[in-house]
Amino acid sequence: xxxxxxxxxxxxxxxxxxxxxxxxxxxxxxxxxxxxxxxxxxxxxxxxxxxxxxxxxxxxxxxxxxxxxxxxxxxxxxxxxxxxxxxxxxxxxxxxxxxxxxxxxxxxxxxxxxxxxxxxxxxxxxxxxxxxxxxxxxxxxxxxxxxxxxxxxxxxxxxxxxxxxxxxxxxxxxxxxxxxxxxxxxxxxxxxxxxxxxxxxxxxxxxxxxxxxxxxxxxxxxxxxxxxxxxxxxxxxxxxxxxxxxxxxxxxxxxxxxxxxxxxxxxxxxxx
Amino acid sequence: xxxxxxxxxxxxxxxxxxxxxxxxxxxxxxxxxxxxxxxxxxxxxxxxxxxxxxxxxxxxxxxxxxxxxxxxxxxxxxxxxxxxxxxxxxxxxxxxxxxxxxxxxxxxxxxxxxxxxxxxxxxxxxxxxxxxxxxxxxxxxxxxxxxxxxxxxxxxxxxxxxxxxxxxxxxxxxxxxxxxxxxxxxxxxxxxxxxxxxxxxxxxxxxxxxxxxxxxxxxxxxxxxxxxxxxxxxxxxxxxxxxxxx
Numbered sequence: 001x002x003x004x005x006x007x008x009x010x011x012x013x014x015x016x017x018x019x020x021x022x023x024x025x026x027x028x029x030x031x032x033x034x035x036x037x038x039x040x041x042x043x044x045x046x047x048x049x050x051x052x053x054x055x056x057x058x059x060x061x062x063x064x065x066x067x068x069x070x071x072x073x074x075x076x077x078x079x080x081x082x083x084x085x086x087x088x089x090x091x092x093x094x095x096x097x098x099x100x101x102x103x104x105x106x107x108x109x110x111x112x113x114x115x116x117x118x119x120x121x122x123x124x125x126x127x128x129x130x131x132x133x134x135x136x137x138x139x140x141x142x143x144x145x146x147x148x149x150x151x152x153x154x155x156x157x158x159x160x161x162x163x164x165x166x167x168x169x170x171x172x173x174x175x176x177x178x179x180x181x182x183x184x185x186x187x188x189x190x191x192x193x194x195x196x197x198x199x200x201x202x203x204x205x206x207x208x209x210x211x212x213x214x215x216x217x218x219x220x221x222x223x224x225x226x227x228x229x230x231x232x233x234x235x236x237x238x239x240x241x242x243x244x245x246x247x248x249x250x251x252x253x254x255x256x257x258x259x260x261x262x263x264x265x266x267x268x269x270x271x272x
Numbered sequence: 273x274x275x276x277x278x279x280x281x282x283x284x285x286x287x288x289x290x291x292x293x294x295x296x297x298x299x300x301x302x303x304x305x306x307x308x309x310x311x312x313x314x315x316x317x318x319x320x321x322x323x324x325x326x327x328x329x330x331x332x333x334x335x336x337x338x339x340x341x342x343x344x345x346x347x348x349x350x351x352x353x354x355x356x357x358x359x360x361x362x363x364x365x366x367x368x369x370x371x372x373x374x375x376x377x378x379x380x381x382x383x384x385x386x387x388x389x390x391x392x393x394x395x396x397x398x399x400x401x402x403x404x405x406x407x408x409x410x411x412x413x414x415x416x417x418x419x420x421x422x423x424x425x426x427x428x429x430x431x432x433x434x435x436x437x438x439x440x441x442x443x444x445x446x447x448x449x450x451x452x453x454x455x456x457x458x459x460x461x462x463x464x465x466x467x468x469x470x471x472x473x474x475x476x477x478x479x480x481x482x483x484x485x486x487x488x489x490x491x492x493x494x495x496x497x498x499x500x501x502x503x504x505x506x507x508x509x510x511x512x513x514x515x516x517x518x
Contacts, residue, residue: 032357208356
């Protein structure tokens with residue numbers, strides 16, 4: 001494994017690890033709360049933040065932090081206020097965010113940055129300062145979830161009952177969506193905003209069937225994500241493929257394998 | 273204990289409850305019956321403070337519903353909760369302690385003891401480490417009852433406790449409720465009028481409005497008003513007569 005002697009490779013590893021932790025935790029909450037579509041909306045709309053940062057000339061990741069958190073809060077308020085129409089409005093925000101990003105990038109004079117790196121990630125080119133931001137956001141997410149674990153658990157399992165017991169479910173829901181936005185920032189360098197949904201859903205789905213608690217589902221999801229990131233990284237380096245896409249396809253391979261194994265196990269059960 | 277005055281509630285333009293008046297006294301064991309879609313669950317959710325009425329007033333234990341919420345126990349319909357959620361029996365029961373634990377980051381020893389006592393009461397303590405997804409419908413129902421009991425409620429609300437539960441467990445549930453009724457007030461929602469056996473002390477029929485009857489029997493007049501059509505009353509040879517002679 002001498003490829004990991006290069007500094008960019010070490011950074012890539014660190015980035016993959018940090019993204020795996022955040023996405024394992026938040027992805028689990030996304031899956032059990034059935035808000036995959038909402039997380040997709042936040043991830044894609046965040047592209048507006050990239051364009052905005054270019055246009056105004058500050059660091060793209062900071063642009064994404066501000067923009068995606070704002071979008072998350074808007075989506076949270078919309079979906080809390082009107083559950084039935086929420087999906088339509090999220091769909092619109094999803095597209096508007098992306099369109100805004102592209103237009104703002106068009107309007108930015110001077111050199112054109114490769115926007116593809118934000119859409120599909122560029123894990124081999126993560127600078128140190130981005131790692132620092134990713135670490136900080138990870139700590140924030142981890143701290144929030146650990147501190148309010150029993151409340152998040154109650155809200156995810158039975159929101160109505162949790163509310164009756166005095167759990168501030170609205171505030172927790174908004175906090176969850178903000179954490180999704182922070183996850184988008186963490187993962188943007190790793191697999192990009194378009195592929196983030198796969199990182200949110202594949203590992204938690206596989207983990208859900210094998211877990212006895214939400215806590216172990218999170219740990220298992222982190223583990224799976226690490227395996228996907230590591231294996232994908234190595235394969236992409238070895239065969240000169242785009243890293244983000246390779247990581248996701250490794251995850252997808254595991255996903256379909258686990259689906260097949262589950263079906264197979266069921267057949268064995270029925271057969272015996 | 274519970275007073276509902278001139279209550280109106282509607283979803284969008286559809287009126288679900290109109291001009292409901294109801295008083296539930298301490299120590300009651302009341303069955304809330306009526307046709308599906310008649311507003312039974314809505315009425316319970318209004319009393320619990322989960323829904324807000326458009327008009328009218330509700331007081332529970334002398335307080336508005338939201339303020340009294342933590343003194344009420346609630347067993348929701350079994351069917352509304354994900355069956356594949358990875359959670360243990362104990363962790364579900366502990367949710368009943370959320371109101372007492374507040375925002376502390378972990379449950380206290382006392383909370384755990386209380387949750388275990390509640391599980392013991394419904395005969396599920398030996399399963400406390402089992403994942404809920406491995407349980408049968410009846411066992412899940414018992415865990416939800418334990419969760420409600422863990423909060424030391426003064427009033428217990430149960431929504432369709434016998435749905436998706438086998439006959440044997442139905443009788444067990446009502447025996448347990450009868451036992452609990454010695455110390456707490458119980459409100460049971462059911463679309464099934466066969467629960468009006470020897471357990472229930474009074475009946476409220478809900479179909480847009482509420483008819484209260486201070487005994488465990490249904491009159492033909494009530495049914496006529498309830499179902500808006502002639503209903504054939506079939507009286508089985510039950511030990512306790514639930515239907516008036518007619």
